[in-house]
Amino acid sequence: MIVITGATGALGGAVVDHLLKTHAPERIAVAVRDPQKAQRFADRGIEVRHADYAEPTSLPTAFAGADQLLLVSSSDPAADAVALHRNAVDAAAEARVGRVLYTSHQGAHPLNPFAPGRDHAATEWMLQESGLAWTSLRNGFYAHSLAWLLGPWQQTGVMTVPGEGPVSWTAREDAAEAAAAIIASEAPHDGPITLTAGHAPTFAEISSTASELVGRSIRVSVVDPEEWVASQIAAGSPEGAARFTLGIYLAAAEGYFAGVDPSLRTILGREPRTVRDVLGDVVA
Numbered sequence: 001m002i003v004i005t006g007a008t009g010a011l012g013g014a015v016v017d018h019l020l021k022t023h024a025p026e027r028i029a030v031a032v033r034d035p036q037k038a039q040r041f042a043d044r045g046i047e048v049r050h051a052d053y054a055e056p057t058s059l060p061t062a063f064a065g066a067d068q069l070l071l072v073s074s075s076d077p078a079a080d081a082v083a084l085h086r087n088a089v090d091a092a093a094e095a096r097v098g099r100v101l102y103t104s105h106q107g108a109h110p111l112n113p114f115a116p117g118r119d120h121a122a123t124e125w126m127l128q129e130s131g132l133a134w135t136s137l138r139n140g141f142y143a144h145s146l147a148w149l150l151g152p153w154q155q156t157g158v159m160t161v162p163g164e165g166p167v168s169w170t171a172r173e174d175a176a177e178a179a180a181a182i183i184a185s186e187a188p189h190d191g192p193i194t195l196t197a198g199h200a201p202t203f204a205e206i207s208s209t210a211s212e213l214v215g216r217s218i219r220v221s222v223v224d225p226e227e228w229v230a231s232q233i234a235a236g237s238p239e240g241a242a243r244f245t246l247g248i249y250l251a252a253a254e255g256y257f258a259g260v261d262p263s264l265r266t267i268l269g270r271e272p273r274t275v276r277d278v279l280g281d282v283v284a
């Protein structure tokens, strides 16, 4: 039995869709916060279970019988993700899950200025300590995030960023396909595996690509981080949200997202999507 959490979200849902190409629905269960949002899985004969990391008592039953459990990390920036993941890992141990596959992030490290990077490092550590077999899917930064991170550059001609550095922008669709392939594989991967696109462009390189795509000059403006936070607050963003996002740029500038790894290409058997592909969708 394969149990997929976060199936009502984008990555988890796409993983289930990929698994259904090779697995009977009876071999899959989804464990979700809101079963009503999971009707499309029930319609295909997949068992729908209730699981909320914030309700520890819901979890051991939801994870019961899992040879493999895809544990999708908390998506709520305001939540105590480490406490939620602690509940999930404890329940996986109680349910004697065969293997936990956890959606981590490239740059999972206790000193990462991007807060989820620290949470992922703490969760990987608890998996290591749990005695469970585990795989950490260290996905590259989702490339579609560029659509909002770069601001209204198509109108202004300027990408304003509070930090410059290479990032291995990776398509979430590719990360989902790879997760399903790893789950379906006969040879389990132990510990962290980094799943990134093949190139890690700087924002300057991204602006060159954007210039080519739109046929006019797009430039990058690297501004002072505190000035950037002030401008975000002035534009209506809560300060906490602005500082959360600032962490992405600071982590990029410190090289946390700079590495590229051939594993994703090998698993997919094709080139992963590139920033050019993703920006092409944005400007289309």
Ligand SMILES: NC(=O)c1ccc[n+]([C@@H]2O[C@H](COP(=O)([O-])OP(=O)(O)OC[C@H]3O[C@@H](n4cnc5c(N)ncnc54)[C@H](OP(=O)(O)O)[C@@H]3O)[C@@H](O)[C@H]2O)c1
Binding pocket: 005, 006, 007, 008, 009, 010, 011, 012, 032, 033, 034, 037, 051, 052, 053, 054, 072, 073, 074, 075, 076, 084, 103, 105, 139, 140, 141, 142, 143, 145, 172
């Ligand atoms: N690599 C990256 O760049 C990047 C970027 C953003 C996020 N992420 C991480 O990758 C994960 C998957 O990405 P995604 O795009 O699929 O996110 P998503 O569409 O927001 O899906 C997140 C899923 O997690 C579920 N969830 C959240 N809190 C939960 C809880 N307390 N208990 C049980 N389930 C909970 C959500 O349930 P509901 O449907 O009920 O809300 C949703 O199904 C995210 O959760 C986040 O940790 C990575």
